[in-house]
Amino acid sequence: MDEELLSEFLTESNENLATIEEQLLDLEADPGNAGILDGIFRVIHTVKGSCGFIGLSRLEKVAHAGENLLGKVRSLKYEVDGDIISLLLESTDAIKELLAGIEENGSEPDLDHSSICTRLAAAERLIDGGGDSAAEAATDEVESEISLDWLTDMDEEIVGALKEASAVTPAVVLELGFEKLRAIPGLKPASALKVLGLASAAAKSETTSDEPAEKKKPVAKKAKEDVIEGKVVAESVDASEQKGSSKKPVTKDEANSESLPSVKPKENLPAQKAPAKKPKVEGSIRVDVSLLDELMNQVGELVLSRNRLLRLVEDETSVELVRTSRGISQITSRLQDKLLHTRMQPISTNWSTVPRLLRDICKQLGKKIRVDMQGQETELDRTILAAMKDPMTHIIRNSCDHGVESPEVRRERNKPEEGFISLKARQESGFIVIEIGDDGGGIDPARIKDKALRMDLITDEQYETMSDKAALQLIFHAGLSTVEKVSNLSGRGVGMDVVRTQIEKVGGTVEIDSQVGVGTTLLIRIPLTLAIIPAMIVECDKQRFAVPQMLVQELISIDSDSQNLEMLAGKPFYRLRGELLPMIGLDEVLKLREESEALSSVVVVNIGDRQYGIGVDKVLGAEEIVVKPLGKNFQHLDVYGGCSILGDGLVVPILDCNGLTRELRQSQEASPVSTGDDSTELATAQESQHILVFGVGEERFAIPMALVERIENLKCEEIEKSGDREVLQYRGEIIPVVRLSNVLGIKAAEAGATEKCLIISDQGRRISIQVDKIIDIVQQKLDIQLETGNAFYLGTAVIEGKSTEIIDIFEIIKTVAPNWFNDKRETGPSQSKHVLFVEDTIFFRNLVVPVLESMGFDVSTARNGVEAKNILEKLTPDLLLTDLEMPEMDGFELAEWVRTQPRLKEIPIVALSSLDPDEYKQRAESLGFTDRITKFDRKVLIEHLSKLLGKNSSTVDIVDAEVIATETTGG
């Protein structure tokens, strides 16, 4: 087959078929419109004709069948219904399929479209049958006339079978051809051959009267022409014999070779040449895309040279030179602009398939949905358009399948029966914004959160604190689907992760918004790809990188001691005008250095609706660069978005901020960091504990019950003044009284008849803290959010739904009794022993360290097993006091490790934990834990520690301590 000819044919046909779907749908809406019908007919007719020209028989068959049907519709002025349109749509699909196959392989694919052909023919006959009765009668007449005659000596069954398949006239039989005849149930190949032979003979013997029933009908000459063409074309053509009525012994040829011999293009039916119309000249020309790309490249380089020229000319004095260079500059700008447009196409190119898509889906699902488009003329670069096609289709499918409800449900919800999908596109300063929305049932954020929780995508905490909007974005995580049943149409209802990936590949972002019962909208933002982009050149580890300026919001410079620089769970954040900005060093993402350096210069980028900070060493400046693609082997590195050549000739990689901040973003979505001035660090106390909530003045405070020995209700008179302090006689001693209202600077409530006091005791000494009222004792996890502010507060926690300050009792005590901790009543160890205290929670560290210090120990602290290990490598403490539950390396692992170190083997290890003693007893024993103490039991702690450090060797000795709360209430 002639390559060029074929290629021409393909391009032409694709062009012609591009609009045919739309036209068919238009016809469906306006069945009587002859103009539309004509248009459609012409297209198919052209295709069919060209096929014959080139010898694409399968394609020809399908096109021919379609053409026949259309011809019939046209001549009978039949008003088509949905079924016929569907059939025609199917046939155009088949044609497109075949064309695609031809394009790929150069020859027709091995597809069987006999079904569609048969159905088209059947439809044709149906319409025929529905024509005026005279015609009908004529058909029957003709049929009955002919049917038996020519089928001499054929069995009854065969005749019957033929009748069944409506193959009763020689013409029809010939048209069906050997293959189809053979396919008729009841017909053996031999019989089929025979029938064909008879048909051919019969056809030959008769002249015009042999023409099938159609002739009898009031048809124009066109139909006859069709028929003639049809007969000739359908079977193999021996080009020379081309008279209108001659019927060649086609059968033998057919029988011998299934595949039709190639037609010599030159010798062809005059009749067929005519249909091969050339499309009217529209003032456009077809250009190879690669040529355009090459042009773009060159113009890009031209622009850069122009820029350099302008800079050099700045210092020039020659007026002529300056003027000329300005002229060149203007021309270059215009050239660049126009060229960019050659690659742009309106988004309607993608949207044009949507009506057909909706129609098919609606039929399949029994729903009614229409589409509303706005901004179809918005232009996008070709590559982006191509990349958007699939995601868009998927999103629309989803909306139809899972979004828009069925008509019944909609009626129940008082919504119009017809749902609608809205497509909107607009350009917004360097971005194209596409909105795809539906007025369906919306997505329930609660259900998504549930599913995510079950799948361990989010933690319990995140579940509580996550906003609805953030919950919706979870839908982009692979595997998440709230649809219980799998639908044929859009699979599991999501593939949203794939959609997002595809969108991100072209540098875009996607977000989802939804309201239950109202609808769902997807917002897609895509940067306009320009081959030349302004970029910021940055330096990190002496290497240069380019950051597309479009995404850059601002540059900030951070001092290492800046107040706004904060650490949250080990990650750096910057408080930028009230919002917390997650940051990451470029040297970290690209693994440029062993250890990340502190962030000083930060580039703030905008991705989607959020900002992220990328730390670099220096910002060198801004430059316009030509974006060149990186080779295939770099495609998987999502941190790069191409490369460019700078003025000095060196290559510079272009960073893809999406890829760079991927990790940051993933954690952000799952657990949105609460912005605002309050939250800085999140420290969680793992265990739940008894907490005493009390009030001073109007405010609420809390203190771990473990610290309180007793709550007393005293009569006012019992508090006496002694000098300038207040004291109380309690259990035979005189103890100081501290009024919290004074210490905290809060207005006290009205003094009533009784005073509420918390008796705090330590090492045999007591102190009374006076509060206004006791609110409650609760048992819950203490989740403290610390604030670097008031020294008296350890932080704030949510207790019973209310924000409550946790008092640092030791600080308060220190203010009134500075010597409290210095005065050691009990005999502590004589020389300073060194204790390494390992505990991840700040709260408990603050609780215990003072106690240890008050005992006269030197205390080193570590936040987890790993840190402890590091410390232990360098020094040997006298005792290791460790929490059990810690991140990175827990107490058990630490103990295990310690016991393997010869230097540390003998050190007593005490576990300080509130874990259930029995559970861990075994394990602790085997690991050689010396002791185990509950966290709040200071007395016991002190007792044991002193005992241990008085001893020389370690013994295995597990002590079960009780939570002090029970002790206290016991009196």
Add this chain to the structure above:
Amino acid sequence: MNRVSKQSRLLTFCVDQQWLCLSVDQLSEVVTPQRRTPMPLAPVSVNGLINLRGKILTELDMRTTLSLKPRGPEDQNFRTIILETEEEGDYYGLTVDSVGEVINMDPEAFEKTPDSLSEHWRCISHGVLKQDKRILVLVDVEKVLTLSLSEVATA
């Protein structure tokens, strides 16, 4: 990349004192050391990107691909063989220690790759050519590319 035929002319080059060769059809030119831009996170064999008259190429280092020790400071007079490419947009240069003369392919002298060679060498070798004073490893360029690009950079 074309297969080496009986009539091929071969360019000889040296890497860590071992001589190799490849068909001249597979290369477009040989250049002196070019300024390169390292690409973090790329496979170890990728020295970086180089700019050759406006085209950006990925420079691969034969020494690294073959797990040989890196070039010392005295070996900085290396050469980069620019490979001929069939695909647009994917350009490669292969950096070797030095480049020798072009010889004719001698089917008589050709033998299949000895099993005693290390894994890397066997992977990239079509076979060996025996000459008077040396044995040349005939390189399969495609394999070199695959091997070079599949090694992921160690953090």
